[in-house]
Amino acid sequence: MTTSDPTVAQRSYRFDERDGMIPVDPESLAARVAAARPHDFASYRQTGIELMLLGRYESALDHLDRALELVDTQSRRITVWINLGDVHRYRGDAATATVLFRRAVDAARATAPEVLSFAVQHLGKALAEQGDLDAARDLLREALHLRVGEGDPELIESTRVALETLDELPIPLPPAVAALLGDTPTFSGDHEGMSGDVIFVNGSYWIKRGPRAVAEHERLTWLRGYGIRLPEIAVFEADVLVLADAAAASLAAAGDSAEVGQSVGRALGALLRRLHEIPIAECPFDGRLDITLAQARRHVLEGLVDPDDFDDDHHGLTPEQVLRRLHDDRPDESDLVVAHGDFTPPNVLEGDILLDVGGLGVADRYRDIALAERDLREDFGDDAVRAFFAAYGLDAPDQRRMDYYRLLDELF
Structure with a gap:
């Protein structure tokens, strides 16, 4: 059996x-x-x-x-x-x-x-x-x-x-990680964002483990040479990544006034423009649709997608219907950039520090634009979205591509 x-x-x-x-x-x-x-x-x-x-x-x-x-x-x-x-x-x-x-x-x-x-x-x-x-x-x-x-x-x-x-049976920490954290580390899952794959340790470090941690370490190491501010790697061993706490809040926690929203939009737009200006020929990571649709199919087959978490305009769809629509409506990928993969206000700290780069790779620019636009509109309003596009330098966003990549995100 x-x-x-x-x-x-x-x-x-x-x-x-x-x-x-x-x-x-x-x-x-x-x-x-x-x-x-x-x-x-x-x-x-x-x-x-x-x-x-x-x-x-x-x-x-x-x-x-x-x-x-x-x-x-x-x-x-x-x-x-x-x-x-x-x-x-x-x-x-x-x-x-x-x-x-x-x-x-x-x-x-x-x-x-x-x-x-x-x-x-x-x-x-x-x-x-x-x-x-x-x-x-x-x-x-x-x-x-x-x-x-x-x-x-x-x-x-x-x-x-x-x-x-x-x-x-509890899996021990690798020696270098254990040496850094000490004999009696204090672990906490109670933190901003409450992500299931990151734990706050000793009030000073963030620890991740597994294939996502390995992918993030590879991308942090590569991206560090391109002028993007990133969290400091305290130690990496085996499949455990420990990041130093940057002592800064995310842009998602900046407040909800119109003025703050526009400031967040400008910060996101400027940072994303810098990321997207990195030459794709120098990026060893692939995030194009051949890769992401295969990952999405796996998530659907293995039952790892919760349709109750879909955006309001996608409620009523099953994961299988979303996957079918993504294949039927697949756009061309002629406008490739180095994309973050989950570019949202929670993944940018004050001071333009970029977090959670484990999904970074060459992809259509709208993979990032769609998610930034969605979260900014929901959390800060239309003025924040306009500030984002102005800072990014995009006068006429492609609504079809934004809709497509927002739908793709439902399966991740």
Whole structure:
């Protein structure tokens, strides 16, 4: 049913000391994957799992997404959600993994009790890695109770081991990060913006972890030579990025008077113009539609899009309808710039300090313009939008492109 099912690559992996799967014979496994020609649910799923064992996470997600499209029972759908959660967990994206595991648990409780023990155990291990040991212990005890009732000695033993090693599962910080933060760091998720992938530490640092942190570090390092003010990198090791607090508020918190709104609009427009003037030939990162639409499709297939969060004029649409419209109405990309990817007032601090550059790459300029215009109009009004366009130097905005890239953002 899951990666613990003996019919799925059971002889291809073993568990390491952190309860992670590693291949027993990587060379033979790689040869089998290279020869694979998946054509149905089972073969796409098995190849996806084997690609995960080899650490080829993007390809693993592609194959498991295809398996998800081919499912014919709720039980199979749940097991693929668990497999997808494992891939995200192993690549360091704990937040997405937890979403998928929670969904698997909820669905199994409602409609597929035969896979509930798998779903509960995977969620328990994921929460243990994130340090939520009380919740993890409750889930693993539930999994053990279920498995004792099912009577499979191998599964019972795996859950017992997970419970016995529970205190060892929280993922430690890399040495350089731990040295910077000290023996008893104080973590806080209570901060402006409340982003789920950034934590305030010791009142002085912001810490991010996983593939998004790696992407942001790469872009911060590259962008620093182009005259854009950026947060200072305190330390980066493995997949952990620590940024020094800039001691400045975001432009989203500047106030709501008309005069303040125009000031925010001018600041955003001037900064975006400078960013968009960087030569695209020098940018190694790609954010064009071939890339972003593939990412959007993955988000839709894996159920990671919440239509309740859509803008008012998109309410009533399903994520699938939005994706279809994006493909049907896709514009040409003849006006490329170095785009931020999420250029909004919360991502610019006072003093023109640019934040959250993990999505930066070559893309149509309207990918940034559309989001800036939307947030400025909603939060500060029409005068702020006019000030933004004047500072940016755009006399006649292309409404069709603004509408398209605002629709694209619904899937991110």
